Amino acid sequence: MGAEGIGAAVRRKEDFRFLTGRGNYTDDINRPGQTHAFILRSQVAHAEIAKVDTAKAAMAPGVVAIFTGTDFAADGKGGLPCGWLVKNKDGSNMQEPPHPVLAQGKVRHVGDPIAVVIAETREQAKDAAELIEVDLKELPAVATMAEAVKPGAPKIHEGGNVCYDWHLGDKDACEAAFKGAHKVAKIDLVNNRLVPNAMEPRAAIGDFDRATGEYTLYTTSQNPHVIRLLMGAFVLQIPESRLRVVAPDVGGGFGSKIYHYAEEAIVTWASAKVGRPIKWTCERSESFMSDAHGRDHVSHAEMAMDKDGRFLALRVKTDANMGAYLSTFAPAIPTYLYATLLAGVYTTPVVYAEVRALFTNTLPVDAYRGAGRPEATFLLERLVDVCAAEMGMDRLEIRKRNFIPANAFPYQTPVALQYDSGDYQATLATALKNSDWAGFEARRAAAKKRGKLRGIGISTYIEACGIAPSAVVGSLGARAGLYECANIRVHPTGSVTVFTGCHSHGQGHETTYAQLVADRLGIPLEQIEVSHGDTNKIPFGMGTYGSRSLAVGGTAIVKALDKIVDKAKKIAAHLLEAAPADIELKDGKFVVAGTDKAKAFGEISLAAYVPHNYPIDTVEPGLEETAFYDPKNFTFPGGCHICEVEIDPDTGVTKVVKFTAVDDVGRVINPMIVEGQVHGGLAQGIGQALLETCVYDDKGQLRSGSYMDYTMPRADDLPSFDVATQITLCTHNPLGVKGVGEVGAIGSPPAVINAVVDALKEWGVRHIDMPATPQKIWGIINSGRQAAAE
Amino acid sequence: MPKVSMTVNGRAVSADVEGRTLLVQVLRDKLALTGTHVGCDTSQCGACVVHVDGKSVKSCTVLAVQADGASVTTIEGLAKGNELHPMQAAFKEHHGLQCGFCTPGMVMSAVDLAQRNPDPSEHDVREWLEGNICRCTGYHNIVKAVQAGAKAMAAAK
Numbered sequence: 001m002g003a004e005g006i007g008a009a010v011r012r013k014e015d016f017r018f019l020t021g022r023g024n025y026t027d028d029i030n031r032p033g034q035t036h037a038f039i040l041r042s043q044v045a046h047a048e049i050a051k052v053d054t055a056k057a058a059m060a061p062g063v064v065a066i067f068t069g070t071d072f073a074a075d076g077k078g079g080l081p082c083g084w085l086v087k088n089k090d091g092s093n094m095q096e097p098p099h100p101v102l103a104q105g106k107v108r109h110v111g112d113p114i115a116v117v118i119a120e121t122r123e124q125a126k127d128a129a130e131l132i133e134v135d136l137k138e139l140p141a142v143a144t145m146a147e148a149v150k151p152g153a154p155k156i157h158e159g160g161n162v163c164y165d166w167h168l169g170d171k172d173a174c175e176a177a178f179k180g181a182h183k184v185a186k187i188d189l190v191n192n193r194l195v196p197n198a199m200e201p202r203a204a205i206g207d208f209d210r211a212t213g214e215y216t217l218y219t220t221s222q223n224p225h226v227i228r229l230l231m232g233a234f235v236l237q238i239p240e241s242r243l244r245v246v247a248p249d250v251g252g253g254f255g256s257k258i259y260h261y262a263e264e265a266i267v268t269w270a271s272a273k274v275g276r277p278i279k280w281t282c283e284r285s286e287s288f289m290s291d292a293h294g295r296d297h298v299s300h301a302e303m304a305m306d307k308d309g310r311f312l313a314l315r316v317k318t319d320a321n322m323g324a325y326l327s328t329f330a331p332a333i334p335t336y337l338y339a340t341l342l343a344g345v346y347t348t349p350v351v352y353a354e355v356r357a358l359f360t361n362t363l364p365v366d367a368y369r370g371a372g373r374p375e376a377t378f379l380l381e382r383l384v385d386v387c388a389a390e391m392g393m394d395r396l397e398i399r400k401r402n403f404i405p406a407n408a409f410p411y412q413t414p415v416a417l418q419y420d421s422g423d424y425q426a427t428l429a430t431a432l433k434n435s436d437w438a439g440f441e442a443r444r445a446a447a448k449k450r451g452k453l454r455g456i457g458i459s460t461y462i463e464a465c466g467i468a469p470s471a472v473v474g475s476l477g478a479r480a481g482l483y484e485c486a487n488i489r490v491h492p493t494g495s496v497t498v499f500t501g502c503h504s505h506g507q508g509h510e511t512t513y514a515q516l517v518a519d520r521l522g523i524p525l526e527q528i529e530v531s532h533g534d535t536n537k538i539p540f541g542m543g544t545y546g547s548r549s550l551a552v553g554g555t556a557i558v559k560a561l562d563k564i565v566d567k568a569k570k571i572a573a574h575l576l577e578a579a580p581a582d583i584e585l586k587d588g589k590f591v592v593a594g595t596d597k598a599k600a601f602g603e604i605s606l607a608a609y610v611p612h613n614y615p616i617d618t619v620e621p622g623l624e625e626t627a628f629y630d631p632k633n634f635t636f637p638g639g640c641h642i643c644e645v646e647i648d649p650d651t652g653v654t655k656v657v658k659f660t661a662v663d664d665v666g667r668v669i670n671p672m673i674v675e676g677q678v679h680g681g682l683a684q685g686i687g688q689a690l691l692e693t694c695v696y697d698d699k700g701q702l703r704s705g706s707y708m709d710y711t712m713p714r715a716d717d718l719p720s721f722d723v724a725t726q727i728t729l730c731t732h733n734p735l736g737v738k739g740v741g742e743v744g745a746i747g748s749p750p751a752v753i754n755a756v757v758d759a760l761k762e763w764g765v766r767h768i769d770m771p772a773t774p775q776k777i778w779g780i781i782n783s784g785r786q787a788a789a790e
Numbered sequence: 791m792p793k794v795s796m797t798v799n800g801r802a803v804s805a806d807v808e809g810r811t812l813l814v815q816v817l818r819d820k821l822a823l824t825g826t827h828v829g830c831d832t833s834q835c836g837a838c839v840v841h842v843d844g845k846s847v848k849s850c851t852v853l854a855v856q857a858d859g860a861s862v863t864t865i866e867g868l869a870k871g872n873e874l875h876p877m878q879a880a881f882k883e884h885h886g887l888q889c890g891f892c893t894p895g896m897v898m899s900a901v902d903l904a905q906r907n908p909d910p911s912e913h914d915v916r917e918w919l920e921g922n923i924c925r926c927t928g929y930h931n932i933v934k935a936v937q938a939g940a941k942a943m944a945a946a947k
Binding site for chain 2: 011015016020021025199201250252506507508683707
């Protein structure tokens with residue numbers, strides 16, 4: 001490795017602008033003549049819209065225009081599309097109800113947009129919105145999935161409250177295996193609903209150019225090309241050639257900024273109507289009721305075991321909350337990103353999963369950091385601990401006994417995926433060492449002397465990312481390809497711009513991608529710029545989510561670099577009067593092998609653009625190449641997370657005192673960035689396990705609607721983390737990379753809860769649902785104490 | 791409409807504001823100092839922290855009229871040209887930022903801590919940053935950065 005190439009902990013190129021206040025986020029952008037939008041939203045969960053009277057509001061100071069769902073429909077515009085079609089068990093299509101941009105006829109969740117007020121200032125728009133008279137005839141609300149499937153439950157959509165009823169695996173083989181089981185371990189669990197809460201609230205600016213008829217949308221998106229396709233083709237019928245989508249600096253996403261949201265379509269459409277740019281910026285309380293939420297599963301799982309504790313079969317029933325409408329990728333999360341991971345790192349030969357997706361009068365639910373894999377991991381790693389308890393076996397031993405061995409790869413699971421590489425015994429061994437697992441009982445005893453309950457928990461997880469061959473996902477219902485695009489433009493004097501269809505919203509692509517180029521071309525990092533987030537600059541792209549940026553986007557860059565080097569060698573061969581096959585690229589120089597004849601990288605780039613002495617008959621001028629890469633398989637990061645907690649029995653407060661993560665993320669390009677990604681994921685995983693949860697009351701009213709009542713992890717809630725990587729290479733991409741964006745959030749929740757359950761074992765606790773709040777834990781301890789006293 | 795005058799990053803400025811206008815709105819909308827961010831509406835997240843007369847405050851929770859006559863420093867006023875302030879440099883060195891959105895508030899808050907406590911412990915830093923939320927970093931590297939930045943500030947005195 002070079003000082004700036006693959007494997008170097010290079011400090012980030014993007015940091016200077018962020019540290020000096022020069023970042024350029026969507027709300028920092030102002031267009032000449034700009035107006036401001038405020039969106040009036042439903043304050044109830046389920047109602048018929050009897051009347052929306054905007055007459056008084058339209059007269060308010062500064063108001064430019066007010067639009068409702070009726071106006072939008074009258075203009076012939078469509079609803080928000082769903083990007084993934086899941087089939088029912090019987091082969092029929094899922095229920096895919098309309099998702100209006102502005103509510104039509106009914107509102108179906110708190111926050112459902114009813115009208116947009118456009119005014120000279122944001123305050124004027126907000127003031128005017130208060131003058132809109134909305135007459136809602138409230139309907140009974142379906143606040144929970146249990147309510148949704150009750151006979152006679154209110155119907156949210158005409159087709160009822162079931163979106164799909166899907167399954168995966170061999171049911172008959174599963175039943176047969178359970179009949180022959182020595183023991184069966186069972187668990188019921190809830191994967192709590194979360195609010196993603198990227199620190200930058202969403203924002204959008206629509207800007208219609210009257211002169212050219214072109215639309216520009218500035219938006220807080222993880223995937224501007226996808227937004228252009230979905231909004232242009234399905235909602236507003238604008239050809240791509242007249243629609244530019246810019247996602248500038250974006251302040252975190254975690255999945256919540258993947259989707260095409262109503263506000264993007266509203267400001268884009270309305271900017272042409274009013275003939276002026278329109279800015280909308282979400283307030284935080286508004287983002288709680290307009291950003292897609294995450295998780296929200298209720299599951300029952302059973303594991304059949306033989307007399308030695310070997311897993312024979314797993315059966316799982318899960319209900320997944322879709323909310324009131326289908327968000328862009330929602331149907332894929334509890335199916336192809338969840339049930340396909342239920343083999344985990346184990347040789348369980350048979351797995352059968354049934355998943356019902358249900359509508360409720362709540363916000364749409366979609367991918368949130370990990371998307372399906374945290375749900376699978378939590379279920380499996382909690383169940384494995386219950387298996388150990390059921391068998392009277394050690395938690396580590398039962399895992400080791402069931403691990404897929406390191407020599408079994410490629411390994412075909414019973415739930416569709418084929419893992420390419422991994423070494424679970426090795427990551428476990430390192431994590432046990434790093435965490436001093438062996439010394440735990442002494443620490444537990446010491447804690448007890450201090451009056452504290454100490455527990456330790458483990459999770460050995462796998463996930464699938466870098467999604468995936470387009471043909472495969474297409475056959476599973478995806479309505480998009482999942483390749484990535486890169487364009488490398490070598491400029492005449494030898495500087496390089498990398499254009500990527502991926503999008504950085506904290507991941508550090510401007511540095512990591514530049515390292516790939518520096519490593520390959522041997523030029524300094526400062527000569528390389530990475531450009532992303534603008535559909536007018538980049539040929540195409542699918543964006544950043546599912547830890548795909550390096551495995552898919554990075555590979556596209558490598559493929560484009562291959563073409564650059566290939567062409568440059570031909571130019572060098574001509575200048576050096578040698579055969580192209582004899583040219584080597586070394587330390588930024590093209591050298592005739594075995595000689596000291598060489599041309600610097602800058603000499604070749606200059607020749608490409610000033611082709612005076614040039615192989616013009618066979619090589620075109622210029623040095624710019626584009627590559628599209630369609631992955632051959634998912635990648636499979638995995639690892640071992642170990643959590644140690646101390647519980648204060650008098651208050652129920654749980655403190656994470658030690659957290660050890662050993663992750664196999666494939667080849668590491670920048671170890672500093674990789675560690676940072678793991679830290680962030682761990683914080684979100686620990687947050688889910690101990691602090692965060694989204695609460696609706698029985699009327700579908702959002703109770704946790706601000707930072708006053710949704711517990712975000714803060715600095716004093718978390719420990720410093722002990723993280724390490726122990727890698728096996730991905731076998732099907734040239735870099736050997738797997739992905740690191742989500743591992744922290746996937747592996748950690750069951751490690752935390754397993755630790756809490758371990759700490760509470762003297763109180764007979766076998767499971768505790770997330771978040772394990774002080775209130776819940778104190779309740780358990782207090783009732784235990786009362787029972788003991790009686 | 792009230793008129794407010796203040797010194798922002800060493801420059802005398804004045805603006806006509808509504809009574810309800812917040813300090814952060816003056817900074818962002820009137821002075822185009824968009825480095826100060828708004829991440830919430832309940833004074834919890836700290837993305838909007840600036841210094842008013844040398845002390846860190848949440849500029850989303852101060853009326854512009856309350857800052858009349860004050861000296862305000864924003865994230866844009868911290869570096870000397872292209873030379874990062876020691877706290878900014880420590881955030882870069884220790885990878886204390888990812889998406890960058892909470893970063894200006896974190897840095898401004900950290901500088902105030904370092905002025906009060908030149909050698910804060912990990913515990914001190916975590917307690918101090920209770921009012922600044924970051925969703926990306928898990929705080930691990932922010933804590934390291936703040937400790938290193940505080941030391942560097944003390945050494946530079």
